[in-house]
Amino acid sequence: MEKIAFIGMGNMAQALTGGFVKSGKIDAKNVFAYAPNQEKLAKNAEKYGFNPCGSLKEAVCAADTVFMACKPYQIEDVLAEAGRDLSKKALISIALGWNFHAYEKIFSAYTEPPRIQFVMPNTPAMVGEGVFLFEKSNSLRPEERSQIWQLFEALGTVEELPDNLMGIGGAISGCGPAFADLFIEAYADAAVKYGIPRATAYKLVSQTLLGAAKLQLQTGEHPAVLKDSVCSPAGSTIRGVTALEEQGLRNACIKSIDAIMDFAKK
Template identity: 45%
Template sequence: MDTRNVSIGLIGFGNMASAMADGWIASGAVAAGNLRACAGRFEALMPRCEARGMVALPDAAEVVAASDVVVVAVKPYMIEGVLVPVREQLAGKAILSVAAGWNCEAYERVIPGTNHLSTVPNTPVAINEGVIACEKASTLDSEQRDLVFSLLKLLGSPIEVESRLLSVAGTVGGCSPAFIAMVIEALGDAAVKHGIPRATAYQMVSQMVAGTAKLQLATGAHPGAMKDAVCSPGGTTIRGVAELEAAGMRSAFIRAIDAIEG
């Protein structure tokens, strides 16, 4: 099925679901009119959908009935209550979960016999630059799998991991944008401290982060080698690196992931 003809339904329309919708629409490969969503507060949902050219529907049953691919984007504790009543309607649909903590085994307990894939995306999917951790185990058939991965590739880079690694992969991909935003803010503050206007500081730092990441992806270079390439003997950069090491920067990032996975 061509992505422009596929009907996508989002059960829940919070930050992640709306980011995915924005990414699909921005890609030009998914028609906004083929996206529909339901949420707890229909009156708040309607203007958000209308602004995107999407269709707002009052409940999950109508979303499922009108969709080829069903994106489950409600809070994890709500999944069973939302999906069990529409279990029969879900038969034959491709179910794409973006709920943290819900893997293939968990879905098989609640809606056995359905076709589902568990993923954990991050918010840069909104600009087609996301990373989407995907569980290798799924119950999608081959045709559904091809379709779903075609849709995910429009949002960024889907990366498959074993079931036991889905949680930490989702944490690294899904939570780290907050950490990197803090890095951008901190370096921006440093630039402002030394006289650069804030808007210019953020533009410089964000482009530096984007460029460095793209360089690593393009070359496959080890991050340590990229760091060494900028550190001349006795130079300015190595002095800054030494200060970051003294402040425990590396261990702070590792401890942040440990705290979430704890």
């Protein structure tokens, strides 16, 4: 992997581009990108240092590894236009729903199809704290996959999941930031209710959530053990925990994932 190209340059593609270059894993001069909005593409190219391309063909032909980062509904048109230019290249898809088997069907008639890897990212990648799910089924060369894996590791945590678990994995890591944001907003509202300024409230809650998550990750302790360590007998925290249990917090969390998984089946 010497040169990479992004098809689409939205928020996620910008986060990946900036992170990859910042990590030193790839030089900005070896990054190419195409997007229909050429004016916006040029501004992003100036910001991140990549090479803006005037056409899809130019971007694809300039690289050996292509990142499909456009909207899912645009991919069929992109593939139809890119055609044989994708042959023998590595194709990394971060578009929801476009997994290995979806591409495999499209490229089944190719004598030399591109090598495919589906990766599901999430928005905290923008601050170097992303979760990236690698679908187990792929056709990358081993050394190629290792290089791609290391690229994503520069922006967070990388995990491989079996094909049948990519859906639930995406529901947790992909949708999860929105649920965490609701938690932050709700507790910040409570802080404001009792007099803390809004900006300070967001900072306190967000840092508390970040710290608690980091403590669990680094210690490996069961969340219940960490929770118990804060709950003194007859203390204030256990009263708050009791109120959350009475309001069905755990059930609400599980039901939110049930709703996503039920929707995905339709």
